[in-house]
Amino acid sequence: MSTYPNVKFLTSAAAAHQFGADTGREIAFAGRSNSGKSTAINAITQRSGLARVSRTPGRTQLINFFELVPARRLVDLPGYGFAKVPQSVRAGWLALLGRYFNERESLVGLMLVVDGRRGLGAEDAAMLEWVLARDRCAHVLLTKSDKLNRRDAERILRETRAACADTAVTAQLFSAHAKQGLEEAREVMDRWLAAA
């Protein structure tokens, strides 16, 4: 049985006026292009095909909103760091992301999706700072852990936690393919989404 049996796609936004009602609570998934954001959303909600998974990096160019239950949402943000995207397109995404993070009152937490083989990059660190400066929670999903041996997985987790040691940011290993860390991620999200 699905943890969120009534999860559904709400809307795609290419501009801030399309974000939809800013009420209740929502959690955003951000990270580099191809880090596994959409796959993580599908795994966590147990709904394959809910968020579209890319064959080519940079596929998710819109902000996609999903409803878990009324007034509780997940948001799939466009990935950053993909070199082949034209500068004009990149500037557009940045502006859209900026509007989202600056204006969205219902945003309670950020799931920062990081390829476990790469670890935290400069843009990831900037994203964390941005969110922490706005008093939101953040949790790092180190994805594709099925591609790492145990020693490397433990090392990257240790390094990530060390990099976040002065903050309230937490981190975990995650693999959609191996179904690792799904429950841990849901517990974090359920805590953030619980009524104030």
Ligand SMILES: Nc1nc2c(ncn2[C@@H]2O[C@H](COP(=O)(O)OP(=O)(O)OP(=O)(O)O)[C@@H](O)[C@H]2O)c(=O)[nH]1
């Ligand atoms: N081995 C492995 N591959 C994964 C995992 N999660 C995602 N992938 C693969 O990584 C690629 C990118 O996944 P997406 O979920 O589309 O990544 P994204 O971050 O949403 O990418 P953009 O929307 O382009 O920013 C796909 O080929 C996935 O199959 C995982 O846990 N293990």
Ligand SMILES: [Mg+2]
């Ligand atoms: Mg995506």
